[in-house]
Amino acid sequence: MRAxxxxxxxxxxxxxxxxxxxAERVLPQQCxxxxxxxxxxxxxxxxxxxxxLRLYVRPQAQNRGVGSTLLSCARVERAELQLWCFQAxxxxxxxxxxxxxxxxxxxxxxxxxxxxxDVLLLWQRGWATSDSSER
Numbered sequence: 208m209r210a211x212x213x214x215x216x217x218x219x220x221x222x223x224x225x226x227x228x229x230a231e232r233v234l235p236q237q238c239x240x241x242x243x244x245x246x247x248x249x250x251x252x253x254x255x256x257x258x259x260l261r262l263y264v265r266p267q268a269q270n271r272g273v274g275s276t277l278l279s280c281a282r283v284e285r286a287e288l289q290l291w292c293f294q295a296x297x298x299x300x301x302x303x304x305x306x307x308x309x310x311x312x313x314x315x316x317x318x319x320x321x322x323x324x325d326v327l328l329l330w331q332r333g334w335a336t337s338d339s340s341e342r
Contacts (some may be wrong), residue, residue: 217321233261240280243274244338252277258288262299274302294324307334 220228233239236259237253248272250264259281263275281288292299294313304310312327319325 219320238328238340240275240277244268249273250277252281254281257285257289259288275306275313278306289327289329291319291325292328294326303328
């Protein structure tokens with residue numbers, strides 16, 4: 208597994224620490240879905256209960272429905288999903304808004320490891336989406 212860094216949050220852990228976190232915490236405790244294109248991981252989502260804890264799509268695979276598919280799969284057996292997103296991640300915020308996910312609370316980042324302002328997002332079954340293609 209190769210660690211991937213996002214362009215805006217600070218790097219807090221080494222790639223070795225990131226791999227250990229996934230091996231010891233994410234994979235054993237969360238439901239993880241992986242989207243592949245050939246033999247390459249295009250994206251993944253991890254959730255636990257009503258929390259979508261991770262949703263990542265490789266930049267080269269974006270705008271091809273990978274994120275929409277992962278999000279749709281996480282919604283199948285749930286009446287709602289909630290997740291945190293960095294306020295600075297405008298692309299992710301637009302992605303979720305087009306799929307009926309609403310911003311319900313802004314926070315200053317005091318409670319996240321990166322100490323970056325974030326936003327709590329919520330989706331509930333039956334809410335309309337503004338993007339019928341969900342791409």
